[in-house]
Amino acid sequence: MPSVASMLPALDTPRLLLRQRKLDDLEACLAMDRDPEVTRYIAGPWHDPVAHRQFVEHRIVRAYPPGLGYWSIREASAPDRFLGWVLLIPDHGAGPEVEIGWRLVRDAWGRGIASEAAQALVRHAFDTVRLPRVVADIQAANTASLRIAQKLGMRFVGHVDSDGAPYDRYRLERDDLRAG
Template identity: 75%
Template sequence: MLPALDTARLLIRERTLADLESCLEMDRDPEVTRHIAGPWSDPVAHRQFVQHRITRQYPPGLGYWSIRERADPDRFIGWVLLIPDHGSGPDVEIGWRLVRSAWGRGIASEAARALVKHAFETVGLPRVIADIAAENRASLHVARKLGMQWLGYDTSDGKRYERYRLVRDDLR
């Protein structure tokens, strides 16, 4: 079980199958997934993909958390993740995805900061990485706000991603 990572505005709790339909609905918005490779156009494959991500076992302290606002705790607004890079590591990836109505309000940065704290202080990771589509200006901005440093490019999934890294010792 993953710990709650709540902030002043947000409830950040372990993602469960109860969040499945909300996750699928968010991903059906082509603006939300336009920078991310995935099975978004195939409903069966999409459901299987998200369900697997929710139910699979991750190393201790890693996984997905759903995000809700304290002001409206029943409304799913997105998720954050801390998972082995490309499914097996050794690096650990940090990521975020929000419904469009939550964009531009600092929610991704706030939730990701809580996740960084958990990664370094609780899990004891030495660093986290993020691969972000080069055109995804909003996510690149979040990475920079977290203090992540640009490392170069990665071409996973046939797309060009910018790779960022945040090292625990850089925060001291």
């Protein structure tokens, strides 16, 4: 199996430890995705155990451009407990846009964890990687993710079809943060 091409920086916040996702996180990621409420608004191979494992393994070990990839989220007060992940990856695997995303285990919902982790990724995207913008595709019924996008300052820019499902596209420009 190929190894991860480059190391991602730790992106810690006062409450959270964000570390590059590794194969050690695979079983926790698979368990999270098996919760139908967690993947309710996301197209993916969640119901096929073999395809699901291959999909997540590939996302962990594949090479991403410098500064991009997945970070596992853990609480600083419980560093052995997997809470979910955040991502900054080429949109649809190829770009040119870069997608920001988040997924948490259900018992971590409603505590501001996804917003706090995503905010750390926004700073990394704009200050370190020097991206001009990030995008997120969110189903309109996914009100929790929509709130996170709004907290980040993302704006609705249109509709897209991704993996055969309709999503609303949100975008945050680096210049939006400077103006605010």
